[in-house]
Amino acid sequence: MIAATAAQPLAAAIVTQLLRILPHLPDGEALTAESLAYATLQGSAAHRNWISKRLQSGPSLPEGRVELSRDGNVLTVVLDRPEANNAIDRAMRDGLHEAFALANADRTIERVVLQARGRSFSLGAELAEFGTTRNPALAHAIRGVTLPAREAVRCKDRMEVHVDGPCVGAGLELAAFASHIVATRRSWFQLPELAMGILPGAGGCVSVSRRIGRQRTLLMVLSGRRLNAREALDWGLVDALVDDAT
Structure with missing residues (x-):
């Protein structure tokens, strides 16, 4: 933690300040505060340096998909980009936004189930898209x-x-909003954004801290370490462990 904080002192300070503020804000305003803090770090030299040093990706992968199906009053939302370990690209973000907007517009949907295809729930946001909006x-x-x-x-x-498998970054940030999270025993959880000179900006400062408290959230962010499924259960990041995600 000391080394990570020394390497990214501005990001560490800002995420700490943000987590102190969030308990006093309702969800919508908390998301706005997170986005403003994230925007501040997007413009930092540390984040620009990370983008410039990032290794170039290999062959481009297919655009992400979000599959929807409905059975009675249950809407199932599936992250469907297994060839990229369900890294969330712009198409998937738009699909997820539309899926949850549908659930909010149609109150006959009494249950929304989010899951993923493949052996990773999600490795987070698509790294190739970082820096595409410079302003x-x-x-x-x-x-x-x-x-x-x-x-x-x-x-x-x-x-x-x-959740089955890795649940990282934006994938974890979105999942943590749910009232109930079930994970397989091989799953693990991580917030790696500090090393990029930023903070969790997909809602995670709000969702994760509402689940496990701001101290443990800050520990995850500053350390960048992985939580295994047992630790996640003990911390309240997930609600149950199973052998089979289905």
Whole structure:
């Protein structure tokens, strides 16, 4: 933690300040505060340096998909980009936003189940898309309209998540909004954003801290370490462990 904080002192300070503020804010305003803090760090030299040093990706992978199906009053939402370990790209973000908006518009949907195809729940946001919007103010404005967390937080009481495998970054941030999370015993959880010079900006400072408290959330962010499934259960990050995600 000391080494990580020394390497990214501005990001560490800002995420700490943000987590102190969030308990006093309702969900919508808390997401706005998170986005503003994230925008501040998007414009930092540390984040720009991380983008410039990031290894170039290999062959481009297919665009992400979000599959929807309905059975009675249950809407199932599936992350469907297994070839990229369900890294969430722009198409998937838009699909998730639309899926949760649908659940909020149709009150006959009494349960929303989020799960993923493949052996990873999600490795987080698609790294190749970092830095595509260089203007932090514009990026903040876009998040205010399209961030899936904006809709997920409105149906969180009806939402459950089935996690199998890695649940990282934006994937964990979204999942943590759910009222009930079930994970397989091989699953693990991580918030790695500090090393990129930023903070969890997909709603995670709000969702994770509402689940496990701001101290443990800060520990996850500053250390960047992985929590195994047993630790996640003990901390309250998940509600139950199973042998089979289905």
